[in-house]
Amino acid sequence: MTAPLDAPEPADKPGIVFRTAGLTRRFSGFTAVNNVTLEIPEGGVRTIIGPNGAGKTTFFNLLSGLLPPSEGRMWFRDREITTLRAYQRARLGIARSFQITNIFGRLSVYENVRLAVQAVHDGKASFFVPRGSMGNLAEKTERVLHDVGLYDVRDARAENLSHGDQRRLEIGLVIASDPPVLLLDEPLAGMSPTETQETVDLIQRISPGRTILLVEHDIDVVMAISTTITVFQTGAVLAIGTPQEIRGNEAVQRAYLGELA
Ligand SMILES: Nc1ncnc2c1ncn2[C@@H]1O[C@H](COP(=O)(O)OP(=O)(O)O)[C@@H](O)[C@H]1O
Ligand SMILES: [Mg+2]
Incomplete structure (x- = not known):
């Protein structure tokens, strides 16, 4: 049976690269990542923003297997990775920079x-x-x-x-x-404007055919290069959307991006 020409084959739909369900990480009573359930589509630059201490790095540590979750589960594509060690996840193609x-x-x-x-x-x-x-x-x-x-x-x-x-x-x-999937935690930290521009070019150059998860503070860069933006606040997801959607999101503006209005 053939699909009508104007209906995309299921394979044409972007897959999900990471899925989390109720992902939680506590540090002696303090909840750094709080019950995060989300799906990150395959491909593009998927950026996470949020104030300091929002849990962005901890979330990366959970995805890359550097830290075990206190609760919750996670999947890489179709495979559950909740209990896989960091080196096992690296073998699946999940790479993160370690500074x-x-x-x-x-x-x-x-x-x-x-x-x-x-x-x-x-x-x-x-x-x-x-x-x-x-x-x-x-x-x-x-x-x-x-x-x-x-x-x-x-x-x-x-x-x-x-x-x-x-x-x-x-x-x-x-x-x-x-690696098909790269996790970059604040790769522009401490860079001069020239270095920042060169590194942004680099990220864009290496992104085709890959999924790049990026944590970044420079909001101009984030707006310019992100396919989607996920906003973290106090360990939870406040909003997910395209740069345009995030810019126009009232909750995000109230909580975090007032200066973008
Ligand atoms: N290993 C740890 N032990 C205790 N607390 C931690 C640890 N790692 C992170 N935290 C705390 O968890 C919160 C979130 O930290 P982090 O994930 O680094 O935030 P972000 O990257 O968004 O700035 C912070 O309050 C931080 O102090
Ligand atoms: Mg951090």
Whole structure:
């Protein structure tokens, strides 16, 4: 049986990349994420905003498996991941940046990226590259360096990079595994306006074919690059919508975005 031409096949509907049900995380009595039930569609830049302490980072930690929930369940696509460890979720393609701490400062930019590419290749990080895979590794490494705009500084020691370049290297280490889903927690923090613009361009460049979950404070950037915005307040979801819908949402304006009116 064929579907009428004007009716989209079920496969054309965007899937759901993450689904949570009653997701809750408490820290000794304090509820950081409070009974969050939501669906995040596949693809695009899915941004989470909200005041400091709203639970955004904790929510990311729950999705990536860094923290177990106190209550509730979560699914990645069709698969329940509630009890999966972080490395198991990473294997499913859920990658999150861990900030500058996983950069090897004394190695070159190139070596850092190559190690990350190789880690996926081998299932472990090693300097000893198997014969035959060298060309492929070098090619992938160079592609990532181009993607994140660090090709020209590939021979610099990572510790000598500017703050903005280190943040870009951090994103490079994440995309080295070519993950379908990326969680970026305030990737623009501490960046100069130029670095911010370059990194926004980078996020847009790597977003086709991927889902990017982004936590960001810079509201101009958020409005410009988000496919949808989810507003967190005191551990709960206050609103979800397109940038236009969020801008026009009275509850959001009252609680958080007064300056956008
Ligand atoms: N490991 C922790 N132990 C105790 N409290 C925490 C911990 N992590 C986060 N919190 C608290 O949970 C709340 C939400 O924090 P967080 O998720 O970092 O918020 P956001 O990223 O939106 O600023 C904050 O009040 C914070 O102090
Ligand atoms: Mg945070």
